[in-house]
Amino acid sequence: MRAFRLAFHLALPLFLFASPASAQSGFQSCLAGLRSAAAAKGVSGATFDRAMAGVEPDMKVIEAMNNQPEFKTPIWDYLGTLVDDEKVAEGRNMLRQYASVFAAAERRFGVDRHTIAAVWGVESDFGKARGKWPLVQSLATGACLAPRRNAFFKGELIATLQIIERGDVRPDRLFGSWAGAFGHTQFIPSTYMRLGVDGDGDGRRDLVDSIPDALHSTANFMNKAGWVTGATWGYEVRVPDGYRGPTGRNPKRPLSHWAAQGIVKYDGSSLNGTGNAGLLMPAGRNGPAFLVFKNYDAAYSYNGADSYALAISLLSDRLRGRPGVQGQWPTDDLPLSREQRRELQRLLIARGYNVGEPDGAVGSLTRAAIKEIEAKIGMPQTGRPGEKVLRALKSGRV
Structure with a gap:
């Protein structure tokens, strides 16, 4: 869930001019104040003290807030890594391995297994990428040292302590993003408290170590977000060249409206579906277009971005055997x-560039190396991992 795009809305804190000693003193004073706030939400003093024992501010959390990447990922790159053949194969394997769990979640919440699996795949790569930040430390740092967003962090910290109080997840298993998203499907703690459910029948809601709990909770989220059982999220369409009307998931219009504009399914067949739809053109009027229905909005609510909702929707289609x-x-x-990104990184390493492990995750080191390659082959220096740079490396031109 990535904290509902918190990273794009955080204001910059102003406390950084304080001395380390002053910051530490203020941190401890803040924690003391949070103890009573947590108690008011049912967190015992013993639980609070155990969870906070030895916790110190992690200034890397503040750095992460202040230094969001400037690189803007084009929608085709975003989908290229999240809805590739590898992800589809992994998802189909998970659908087979946990068939009974998916079936139970479908029956319980009315959300199809392919959509649940798609959320799991996009959020944590089926549990392989769940984040490495200790939640209590990260959230306490934000609560006490990021004054312009401390209400959010305080709320999420107290929700985390409530999870510990309930015994749902052991404190030493609570790791996630610096902003608090954790578990197989990356719930933030307050969402966990509202919508987490027991999927394996053990009486606990453990989205970290129980795959059934995580998948059932994700289905519950989508259900509460307005999922319509048996309905489509949408589909790709063809839009006439002269179309100049509205675009976006909203406003939604009757299918008759879109048909009157000359819009048809990509294969040329007539439009169909339940309810009104919006016309999504995520790359502008010269790129692919989609009609999106209410179920697309449910996916959008999980993370508040069209790129994300489209990744979930397209991956779910691929898992059903439909084309991308x-x-x-x-x-x-x-x-x-x-x-291909791993191949690109291996080729960069072979040429002496330090890009870390060739894991396909393109960070600042890989982007810096790509910029050098782009300069050598006469391209604008963007740092984007595209086919042209890969071809140049494979051909030996650089």
Whole structure:
């Protein structure tokens, strides 16, 4: 869930001019004040003291708030890594391995297994990428040392302590993002408290070590977000070249409205579906287009971004055996899959660049190396991992 795009809305804290000793003193004073606030929410003093024992501020949390990447990922690159063949194969394997769990979640909440699996795959790569920040420390740092967002962090810290108080998850298993998202499907603690459910019947809600709990909780989230059982999220369409009307998941219009604009399914067949739909053109009027219904909005509510909701929706389609995006993205430099990104990193390492492990995750080191390659082959220096740079490396031109 990535804390509902918190990273894009955090204001910069002003306390950084304080001395380390002053900051530490203020941190401990803040924690003392939080103890009573936690008690008012049912967190015992013993639980609070055990959870906070030895906790010190982690200034890397503040750095993470202040230093969001400037690189803007094009939608085709975002989907290229989250909805590639590798992810689809992994998802189908998970659907087979946990078939009975998915079936039970479907029956209980009315959300289809392919959508549940897609959320799991996009959020944590089926549990392999759940975050490494200790939640109590990260949230306490934000609560006490980020004054412009301390209400959010205080609320999430207290929710985390409530989870510990209930015995749902052991404190030493509570790791996630610096902003608090954790578990297989990356709930923030307050969402966990509201919508986490027991999926394996042991009386606890453990989204960290219980895959049934995580999948059932995700289905519960989608259900509460307005999921319509048996309905489609949407589908790809063809839009006439002269179309100049509204775009976006809202406003939604009757299908008759879109049909009157000359819009048809990508295969040329007539529009169908339940309810009104919006016309989504995530790369502008020269890229692929989609009609999206209420179920798309449910996916959108999980993370508040069209790129995310489209990744969930398209991955769920691929898991059903349907094709991916068929229209052409407006780029002459195609995106790379995760395996291609790993190949690119291996080629950079072979040329002496330090990019860390060739894991397909493109961070600042890889982007810096790509910029050097782009300069050598006469491309603008963007740091983007695209097909042109990979081809240049494979051909030996650089």
